[in-house]
Amino acid sequence: MLPTHSGSFRLFRFAGIQVYLHWWWFVFAVVEVTLRSRAYASFVWNVAEYLALFVIVLLHEFGHSLACRQTGGKADEIVLWPLGGIAFVRPPPRPAAELWSIAAGPLVNVLLVPVIWGLMWARANLGWGIDFPDYRRFLTAIFWINSGLLIFNLLPVYPLDGGQIVRSLLWFAVGRARSLQIATVLGAVGIVALAGGLLWLQPERWLMTLLMAGFLGQQCLAGFRHAQAILALERIPRHADFACPTCHQSPPGGPLWLCPACGGRFDPYSTVGVCPHCATARAGIPCVHCGADHSLAQWGFGRRSRPGDPPVIDV
């Protein structure tokens, strides 16, 4: 079950990115804040620590989303739920775009290290917040929270960021589908090892560990299936005379599109978007590779009128 925004409510919108908060966050907030009630002299710092975790996760997800936008990809949703944040990113299918969209998340945590060090330095040398005895403990706590998140996310286990970075690097060498296949198989092994290690280190948190392993395992399986689907798609011959304006890939030939009017299958690239079963014309055709929707003109239907090019079919 990949968390979607169902069971979540809209928190705010920033730079066109809608942030959702899953209601489970509140359950975890109560448990966490109460469990740590003895860590600080004042209860307020427990709440502050949990809010800091929330902000760190949010900044990490914004790192992914904004980097994905930079590559020309789609990223307009972030869901915060108890096992972490999810940035729904869809970079254009190029290894460099994928790599930057993934690496920008952990990079935010790397940049937060000197920020937290700076606050520690200012407290010790300039006396900032020196009147609050809990502030020092709070800074130490958020330093370890940030470092912990960074190390965990960089584990080379798909679908964690580290595993996805490995996948993007493999993409340069073995292509889109094979890299995903290799990364997800290695990911499955990694998840079992990770869950085993955590169960051994902290057996009392077995439920949390199993939930996490199940969640990661499901995403790993979905990734593997996606790789199989891309491989199947790559075997189909393509319409070399068309290219998607977004991902520059040619569409596969064959009746792979459903007519929204009659439900019949057809190949819109060989009929100029007209369904051969019911004669309904499509205004646009979605790209099977990246999902971007483009009009017939954007696909280049009207352009091929130079002598020697295949004729434009009249309807």
Ligand SMILES: [Zn+2]
């Ligand atoms: Zn991440």
Ligand SMILES: [Zn+2]
């Ligand atoms: Zn495309």
Ligand SMILES: [Zn+2]
């Ligand atoms: Zn039809």
